[in-house]
Amino acid sequence: MLKEVIATRFITPLREGGSLPGLVEADDLAAYVLKFTGAGQGRKTLVAEVVCGELARRLGLRVPRLVTVELDSVLGLGEPDQQVQDLLRSSGGTNLGMDFLSGALGFDPLAFPVDRAEAGRIVWFDALINNVDRSWRNPNLLMHRGDLWLIDHGATMIWHHNWPSAEASAARPYDASDHALARFRPDIAAAA
Template sequence: MPAETLQLRTVNVTRYVTPLREGGSLPAIAEADDEFLYVLKFRGAGQGVKALIAELIGGEIAKALGFKIPELVFANLDTAFGRTEPDEEIQDLLKGSTGLNLALHYLSGAITFDPVVNRPDAKLASQIVWLDSLLTNVDRTARNTNMLMWHKELWLIDHGAALYFHHNWSNWEEQATKPFLNIKDHVLLPLATEMEAVDAEFKAILTSGKIREIVNLLPDVWLADGFDGNQPQEVREVYYQFLTRRIAVSNVFINQADHARETLI
């Protein structure tokens, strides 16, 4: 039988529960028509749809590599939603986010990863550093780890700051093959001593076909503006080429990570 096409569920947001004031994008806990709670990421927030694109691509790559991440879903926001919201800033955010947004399943009772208390082994640390080097994720630092402990297991969240090349769309070819200098600030870098072994394992998983599947999840409506006039399929092709090229030259970001770790010792 043919393999199933990769796809995300779509839910309709029914209730705005509470804002999450961490960071500048004002995500919120919201309830959907499937009666589950989600952390809702808004297309009308500061970085717009590019943060949602990074969240989707980063999260689905992490999932493909076997990391624990909350389920990602598309979340529809009706035009009437939020009209009774008393907070003017939140009301403006909701009005600017009608249509298709992105949400992550809310992990009730999860606690923030503490690098002093929680110490993953070298293999897991190397896997996470490899992932963030690939994605150029600037937001997994000691100040903001974007990891949770839930049922005694480590979960990755919030990849919205990854793929920062897309904020300067014209030089993506150069960015695809550059070292990731910000890896020096990664919270798990001191433990990441098995990068080469992880590289072989992960490159076998992230085939060109798998990357194509993931970028094909990007909805046309997110790709209509802000990409130098490119059509949606052309935009998907840039993400595909960026990721496959970066995987092909993974030794560049592995060497950078190893060098940065050695300077910490």
């Protein structure tokens, strides 16, 4: 079960990514990246975040801790951006948050080396969950205190948006040619 917190302050929108997450402070005085229930991708992306994020954690991969965040829609009244105000207003109630990794840097495969074993475990995991969103253009990986962290699993398990196609989707081979870690020659066999 995920820890429950209450958002006490909306800090800022994070304009990286299609879902427009935001940074909030909660009643436990921690900062969280908030994924809104009112975002265009819908609640199923938040389900994928929880299922795949917790699965990654149980497989020993680094993923920010997930929490449920109660959001009072009035927190957005002072936000000058109308799009963000609308998102906050439509997301009152329970939302999904993840620990904010202060000081983390976006992963750049040219700047940060990754060993074959770790690359293999991540690519294997992405194949398992059918992650279509961890390319070199949008790696959804962070470097935090020298470690590689996985973030943003909303574009996984895409078959659960259309259950009649789930079996065919599961049978398709995973294409890792564009994966953010492909250049590190991931050891998929060892990961399997």
